[in-house]
Amino acid sequence: MTEAALNVLSFLFLGFFLGMRHATDADHVVAIATIVSRERSVVGSALIGAAWGVGHTVTVMAVGAAIIVFGVVIPPRLGMSMEFAVGIMLVLLGVLTLTGSRADGAAHAHVPDVHDHLHAHGDYLHRHLHGHGPGAHGHADEQTPLARLDCGFGRIALYGWLRPFVVGLVHGLAGSAAVALMILSVIRETVAALGYLLLFGLGTIVGMMLITLILSAPFTFTAVNLPKFNWRLRVASGLVSFAFGVVLIYGIGFAEGGLFTDAPIWEPH
Template structure:
């Protein structure tokens, strides 16, 4: 139900993609590759993908240039997962069961709930575990010639830079769920391994380019209001609420309605 509401909102955009995709002649390799590009572009603007990236943009700093980087890293992680699965489909003729795809989508719902909670609370798992092992902390000597003293103290660098590991991992989790699984179905109809790999590559390029653009648009309001703490906080909480609602909807529909684990 929740995803259906977002699908209705995005229906005008999706209808344009559907019209373009249905008019492509896939008998020729060029048509197959063009279909991959359009599918990749459309794939990145699905509601759960946008919700996940919005939470990462919300915690990615105040500079607008961070937003497209996060989107690009999401796309790279997403493409890496599809590339690995695509090799199994092309080389070993492995078919991905629909049941597996549903369970992976359930995992995406759990991930969205986690992203929503961490965005609300500001909890950073990586920083937490680094703190347990005292990483990124070391001592610096400081001299005071006027007093003839030299002393050292512990010094950390937390918060001075942002890692893209989270974006890559989220993209990898998204890779096998939703229309990513549909891409693998199309891939199973391609007999040529080089053409299949090219299809994955161009699908990934479309996803990366589209998500970089989407994340930039998401980052614009954060960059505009970065001097206003309350508005920044409101945008951050709004992104968390959207991610929580979509994640909860996916968990309920897949776990209780469709019962993908039965």
């Protein structure tokens, strides 16, 4: 094997480990922690991480291939818009988590003998804090959130992975240009550069699965043994996601050289 081939092979393996490192970026961890905060299964959490990683890889491959193969140039305002979308998504994740936690916390605070387990309203299967005494259920049967969607698609296995997949897609948009530009500065061969992107994506999937396994452990344990503390953890994850999203929105959109200024300055990172 020639020295050039060894260098390319080494760089490809480096892409895999850099993908694992990429999964630990703060905005990625915050987003996935918010998603797995209501997960009750460690295995389910790992699959959520895999779905996020697949979504991220799809976008990185698509955008990166356009830059590497076709020489597409991303304007600064478009690049910043993709990163701005991550901030919006984190805010929405935080709001959804806090809204659900508020409802659960209200039921837990005012109604005795409440608990959390899987139960059904006809064919609508879900879980939330509730009791079996008068007025202790927490909501009327017809007031279940997203009931129509869950009833229509809840039996489809992929339905539960759709949200992390979409979140991964958005995060892939924010970082794909930087990854592709870094590759082009080192690897000039198209096939080798695309191979790097693929291994980078595989590393991201593996890394995010490991992260979700670690993050899900306290949520899974406290959901069964310490329901009040579990509620506090979910509130904390929602607040962190919301606050982190607001900081990103301000920094990318309104700070000096931001998206909504006259002369946006974009440095892919």
